[in-house]
Amino acid sequence: MASGIRDKVVILGMGCSRFGERWDCGADDLMIEAFEEAVADAGIDRDRLEAAWLGVFYDEQNVSKSALPLAMALRLPDIPVTRVENLCATGTEALRGAAYAVAAGACDFALAMGVEKLKDTGFGGLPERTKGTFEDLWQPGFTPPGAFAQLAASYAAKHGIEMPLLKRAMAHVSVKSHENGARTPRAHLRRRITEQQVLEAPMVAWPLGVYDCCGVSDGAACAIVTTPEKARELGRREGVTIKAMQLVPSNGVELSHSAWDGAHTPTTRLAARRAYAEAGVRDPRAEVSVMEVHDCFSITELVLMEDLAMSGEGRAPADILDGAFDFDGRNPCQTDGGLKCFGHPVGASGLRMAYEVYAQLSGRAGERQLPSPSLGLTHNLGGIPNRNIASVSLFGLQRL
Amino acid sequence: MAGIVACGSFVPRLRLGRGRMAEAMGWLNPGLAGLEGERSVCSWDEDSLTMAVEACRTALANAGSSSVERLGFASTTFPFADRSNATVVATALGLEGSLRTLDLGGSQRAGTGALAQALAECDAPAAGRALIVAADRRLARPGSAQEARYGHGAAACVVGAEDGIATLAGARHYAADFVDHYRAADGSFDYALEDRWVREAGWLELVPKAVTPLLAEAGVEAAAIDHLVVAAPPGTAPRLAAALRIRREAIADPLEAACGDTGCGHALLMLAQVLDSAAPEAWILVVGFGQGVDALLFRATAAVAGPRTVATVAATLAARTEETSYTRFLAHCGLLSPDFGMRAERDNRTAQSVLWRKRDAITAFTGGRCRACGTVQFPPSRVCVNPACRQTDTQVPHRLADSAGRIKTFTEDWLAYSARPPLIYGNVEFSEGGNAFIEFTDFAPGEARVGAAVRFVFRLKDVDRVRGFRRYFWKAAPARKH
Numbered sequence: 097m098a099s100g101i102r103d104k105v106v107i108l109g110m111g112c113s114r115f116g117e118r119w120d121c122g123a124d125d126l127m128i129e130a131f132e133e134a135v136a137d138a139g140i141d142r143d144r145l146e147a148a149w150l151g152v153f154y155d156e157q158n159v160s161k162s163a164l165p166l167a168m169a170l171r172l173p174d175i176p177v178t179r180v181e182n183l184c185a186t187g188t189e190a191l192r193g194a195a196y197a198v199a200a201g202a203c204d205f206a207l208a209m210g211v212e213k214l215k216d217t218g219f220g221g222l223p224e225r226t227k228g229t230f231e232d233l234w235q236p237g238f239t240p241p242g243a244f245a246q247l248a249a250s251y252a253a254k255h256g257i258e259m260p261l262l263k264r265a266m267a268h269v270s271v272k273s274h275e276n277g278a279r280t281p282r283a284h285l286r287r288r289i290t291e292q293q294v295l296e297a298p299m300v301a302w303p304l305g306v307y308d309c310c311g312v313s314d315g316a317a318c319a320i321v322t323t324p325e326k327a328r329e330l331g332r333r334e335g336v337t338i339k340a341m342q343l344v345p346s347n348g349v350e351l352s353h354s355a356w357d358g359a360h361t362p363t364t365r366l367a368a369r370r371a372y373a374e375a376g377v378r379d380p381r382a383e384v385s386v387m388e389v390h391d392c393f394s395i396t397e398l399v400l401m402e403d404l405a406m407s408g409e410g411r412a413p414a415d416i417l418d419g420a421f422d423f424d425g426r427n428p429c430q431t432d433g434g435l436k437c438f439g440h441p442v443g444a445s446g447l448r449m450a451y452e453v454y455a456q457l458s459g460r461a462g463e464r465q466l467p468s469p470s471l472g473l474t475h476n477l478g479g480i481p482n483r484n485i486a487s488v489s490l491f492g493l494q495r496l
Numbered sequence: 497m498a499g500i501v502a503c504g505s506f507v508p509r510l511r512l513g514r515g516r517m518a519e520a521m522g523w524l525n526p527g528l529a530g531l532e533g534e535r536s537v538c539s540w541d542e543d544s545l546t547m548a549v550e551a552c553r554t555a556l557a558n559a560g561s562s563s564v565e566r567l568g569f570a571s572t573t574f575p576f577a578d579r580s581n582a583t584v585v586a587t588a589l590g591l592e593g594s595l596r597t598l599d600l601g602g603s604q605r606a607g608t609g610a611l612a613q614a615l616a617e618c619d620a621p622a623a624g625r626a627l628i629v630a631a632d633r634r635l636a637r638p639g640s641a642q643e644a645r646y647g648h649g650a651a652a653c654v655v656g657a658e659d660g661i662a663t664l665a666g667a668r669h670y671a672a673d674f675v676d677h678y679r680a681a682d683g684s685f686d687y688a689l690e691d692r693w694v695r696e697a698g699w700l701e702l703v704p705k706a707v708t709p710l711l712a713e714a715g716v717e718a719a720a721i722d723h724l725v726v727a728a729p730p731g732t733a734p735r736l737a738a739a740l741r742i743r744r745e746a747i748a749d750p751l752e753a754a755c756g757d758t759g760c761g762h763a764l765l766m767l768a769q770v771l772d773s774a775a776p777e778a779w780i781l782v783v784g785f786g787q788g789v790d791a792l793l794f795r796a797t798a799a800v801a802g803p804r805t806v807a808t809v810a811a812t813l814a815a816r817t818e819e820t821s822y823t824r825f826l827a828h829c830g831l832l833s834p835d836f837g838m839r840a841e842r843d844n845r846t847a848q849s850v851l852w853r854k855r856d857a858i859t860a861f862t863g864g865r866c867r868a869c870g871t872v873q874f875p876p877s878r879v880c881v882n883p884a885c886r887q888t889d890t891q892v893p894h895r896l897a898d899s900a901g902r903i904k905t906f907t908e909d910w911l912a913y914s915a916r917p918p919l920i921y922g923n924v925e926f927s928e929g930g931n932a933f934i935e936f937t938d939f940a941p942g943e944a945r946v947g948a949a950v951r952f953v954f955r956l957k958d959v960d961r962v963r964g965f966r967r968y969f970w971k972a973a974p975a976r977k978h
Contacts, residue, residue: 218838236934237935238912246905250946348873349883352874353881356931
């Protein structure tokens with residue numbers, strides 16, 4: 097197996113727009129907002145960028161297809177730009193493109209930008225769209241909350257956990273994220289909530305109530321990456337490096353084969369295993385100091401704790417209720433509020449997660465700064481449990 | 497010689513109590529107040545075509561064989577005016593190919609006409625068996641007598657050049673343009689004429705013109721008739737029996753209280769119910785009425801008492817759930833246009849080239865079974881989904897429509913668009929292995945359970961209101977015993 101990209105790429109600078117219902121902004125404005133911050137953070141002339149990757153999910157509904165929206169919004173200096181899309185892993189895919197280019201030596205400075213402008217679609221949740229000419233003929237007319245809600249029924253059945261207990265653990269996931277979100281200035285939802293509020297909220301897709309679902313937001317986030325050599329040339333003695341980036345898409349097993357129990361995400365398990373190996377992580381629970389996982393719904397985060405090996409099989413509800421993933425817990429999770437409260441502009445989310453991990457590792461997380469974190473994890477789950485894209489990335493603080 | 501080999505029936509699960517109709521519309525039609533019983537109503541995802549498929553499935557199951565040469569589908573409420581509805585039924589049943597399919601309509605006599613024609617054709621050499629089905633989903637104006645009297649339903653018969661469970665002893669027909677009611681080609685509702693005139697000048701005058709010569713030809717005394725199957729307006733059958741000198745006890749249950757008059761298939765539905773319990777050698781007279789008369793005389797054979805019936809009319813009638821909302825019933829009939837929200841605006845255009853390529857999977861619910869490893873999968877694909885196999889072009893067609901299933905996981909989605917919220921869907925495991933991510937139907941909120949048994953039913957998947965197309969697929973429904 098190849099050696100991977102561990103420590104071959106340094107994050108030189110990052111930016112993130114304020115997330116939320118940005119009625120004041122189009123996608124181009126959001127990208128500029130994130131980019132200005134990243135360029136200042138990187139401390140380089142923007143004309144030194146040699147290539148860029150743009151992650152956008154709903155092309156027809158915000159900026160249209162192709163690389164042009166990024167090149168034009170930022171008036172990039174005639175450099176190659178690639179548009180990527182991989183459902184909710186889109187932002188991470190943009191970063192993976194830029195990181196691989198730098199690791200390969202194709203360029204010294206690359207930009208990864210993720211953006212989504214959802215609040216012009218007119219929908220409260222994610223907009224309705226075709227699932228494909230064949231898929232529309234047979235797949236249920238599902239919504240994302242419904243598709244993920246299914247995890248709960250099968251998880252409860254598999255582990256013999258009563259739904260009220262599972263609902264309480266799910267509620268704790270949301271209460272914790274709201275607690276963290278309240279301390280995050282750029283987050284979309286900044287109000288603390290109680291377990292009671294979660295449990296009494298209107299049902300969206302059984303057993304998920306309103307507070308089990310993440311926000312639908314506008315936002316952009318970006319990263320400028322380079323090599324350790326270039327970072328040293330720029331005077332950096334310490335930096336956040338990429339330890340691993342792994343991506344696993346479903347190949348149809350969850351959709352068609354009996355092997356899947358409907359209660360976990362096999363793609364995440366595989367991506368996590370590979371990422372831990374690439375980064376040399378032996379004991380994730382002992383080593384990972386901060387996590388940003390794909391908490392599109394409370395049940396997703398709960399199931400992911402087992403898929404990422406942060407909890408034992410069937411142990412996630414107990415660990416969650418014990419506070420293992422709270423801000424002061426064993427493995428703090430969603431320290432910026434996560435998708436739940438920071439928001440979920442699809443194409444930007446992977447980079448927003450990296451932004452939080454980068455801020456924590458750099459000691460710049462302000463009111464929500466963790467004490468000396470050293471290894472951060474980001475995770476995306478694009479699509480739905482039946483067919484998804486899982487990405488697991490690891491970032492570390494490294495002497496250069 | 498020609499006979500009925502087996503019957504099948506389907507009455508939609510939902511029943512609307514006439515009391516509930518009186519409660520909603522009694523302000524307009526106080527006459528509704530005295531009405532008893534309930535009528536069957538289609539859910540939003542049922543129509544004449546889906547009911548026909550289900551009735552055919554029970555008929556073929558009762559026949560013990562799905563080998564048929566001809567398929568006739570009778571209805572006055574076909575979802576398509578120019579697309580062979582019978583051929584959709586054939587495809588759904590997995591019968592596509594060397595088969596003659598034919599739609600028959602135009603009057604309430606279409607069902608008995610289709611049966612008479614299929615029986616007549618049995619005399620041809622090597623005619624083989626025929627499957628005929630009649631189904632109707634007639635609309636009626638809110639508060640009308642028709643709304644209370646009509647039901648939705650379907651019935652099917654397998655006939656052949658054999659004695660079967662009932663042998664045809666004779667048939668007579670009479671054509672007369674008597675307009676008891678009519679529906680214009682572009683109309684939604686029936687226009688009904690005065691019921692006394694219809695009874696006196698129509699039924700009582702015209703039916704004897706076919707029945708009397710039929711009985712004379714067959715040499716059967718009217719008093720010898722054991723079952724009179726006639727789908728007539730209330731109060732008509734006793735008068736008709738008296739006029740024909742047929743015993744009053746011979747009048748078959750018109751199913752008024754259980755489901756209402758289900759349209760052009762109703763005589764066949766009543767016939768199916770009679771044959772479920774008829775004694776050998778019983779004489780059965782079937783009358784179809786509508787701009788004339790079809791009269792068919794059958795004699796039950798010894799086989800009628802045999803243990804052949806796997807699906808009875810009583811079973812489909814017993815599988816019922818009350819429709820608790822009159823306004824939801826109206827909405828499902830398209831007579832009320834509620835605000836279903838933005839998600840209902842989704843464009844449901846069907847790529848016909850895809851439907852044609854994938855019709856086995858979509859219309860016939862056929863998956864693949866790998867010759868190399870035995871794995872069953874849906875949808876079928878050229879490469880086996882089994883991670884331990886992944887061989888190419890090893891799949892053979894494997895029909896899943898009649899498989900048993902078990903709920904692996906599910907949700908009740910209140911955000912998704914459904915004409916009957918919540919949209920319930922999930923993953924279902926087939927008994928032979930393999931998984932389907934599929935919509936559920938006929939489940940009430942709170943009814944689904946992980947591990948519960950399901951069966952698969954042919955239903956409307958989406959309606960394309962812009963282009964007037966409806967697409968069909970299979971859904972998981974609660975398993976039930978016939």
